[in-house]
Amino acid sequence: MRHHRSLEPTSLPTEPAELSPRSPAALLSPLLAQFAAVARQEHVTRAAAELAMPQPTLSRAVARLESELGVALLSREGRAVRLTRAGRVFLASVERSLAELERGVDAARAEADPMGGRVAFGFLHTMGTEAVPMLLRGFRAEFPRVRFQLVQDYGEAMLDRLREGELDLCLLSPRPELPDLTSRRMGEQRLRLVVPAEHRLAGRRRVRLEEFAEDTFVTLVPGYGMRRITDSLWAEAGFTPRISFEGEEAETLRGLVAAGLGVAVLPPASVPRSDVVELALTSAAARRELALAWSSVRPLPPPAEAFRDYVLSEKDHLPLHS
Structure with missing residues (x-):
């Protein structure tokens, strides 16, 4: 099994709830901020001014919310309003929802910030x-x-x-x-044939891959781009290699070459090693x-x-x- 490595740990998201167009959450969402404003101000007219909307429109919105819920959220006392017991319970959930939405907006904007996303x-x-x-x-x-x-x-x-x-x-x-x-x-990058320092052909500068038909190879696992190139190079050279190990990292393969487990076709090393030798391949296809x-x-x-x-x-x- 192949495993990728993520260098920043991330938690798996929970499965999101699916909202149908007629679900209570979908129907009530536009009304929640309006209800919260009325509850905070305890006055419809002042809440309407805060929201920059007509007072009758706000009154109808709160009435619609109560109708959808089937519960009285506010008790009217002249121009002022008071939360009912059900209204206080509902307001706590509304405020948590609105706060979470604000955090989501902030997070979305931060992701898109070219200077800090x-x-x-x-x-x-x-x-x-x-x-x-x-x-x-x-x-x-x-x-x-x-x-x-x-x-x-x-x-x-x-x-x-x-x-x-x-x-x-x-x-x-x-x-x-x-x-x-x-x-x-x-x-x-031109690919190299990596051999142990004591290999019989380690003193050469350029080699043909077919000269290594009797050697054992270590290579990347199937599915990697480098493995596809290596497979085509073996086919071009006219032999099927003996493979002692298939891995996922080039540096691991270099270490195995140094240990004598085989030879390998790899990109050039960024840091040279004294226990292996990298030989140029004559094939024009030995590149990535x-x-x-x-x-x-x-x-x-x-x-x-x-x-x-x-x-x-x-x-x-x-x-x-x-």
Whole structure:
């Protein structure tokens, strides 16, 4: 089973209640703030002035609310009004509901604040060592109040999450060419054949993959973009490899190569290791294109739009080319 890693813990939302057009909550919602104003002022005329609406209209609204509930909420004492016992009970729930609605409005506005909202950003595991920290550091220098929800996952899973609206942007490979997604090329990396330092061909600079047909391989699990490239390279070289391990992270595979469990086709390491050697492959297909992707059918929130523009402006300065 594959697991993504989210670098900002989030709680699962509870299942929302479904409101039919004739449900009590749907029918009463427009009247609640008006009732609360009358209850607070204990006077219909003053409440109407506060709400900037005609006093007869407000009186009819409160009467309609009482009719819908089938309960008297107010007792009239001349021009003044008093809450009935049922009115006090109902007002407590109304005030909690209105306060929660205010918090929701504030949260929605904060999400859309280009200077202080939230960006949900996904990226490949291999991007987390150097490229993503560089991007976050540079962007936060300009937008220090923007918050990030960071998710590490493989490409197909991130594309699904883009479609569902769980992610705003993702940095992945290969570049998707789908009608509901927009993508921009960020760079291209030549893939390497990673071998133990003591391997018989470790002294070479360039090798043909078919020279390793008798070796054991460690590789990424099926479904990853890199695995699809590796599968096509094996097919091009004309052999079916012996695989000793399928994993989810390139650095784990490098460690297994160093331990002698096999060789691996991987992107270049951001930090060189002394216990493995990375050899250039002669095949022109031994490369991967990196891209930034986002939804074509859903507009980006302002903070995500600002981050997208920043990432694209920095693409030539990132370690995404080899």
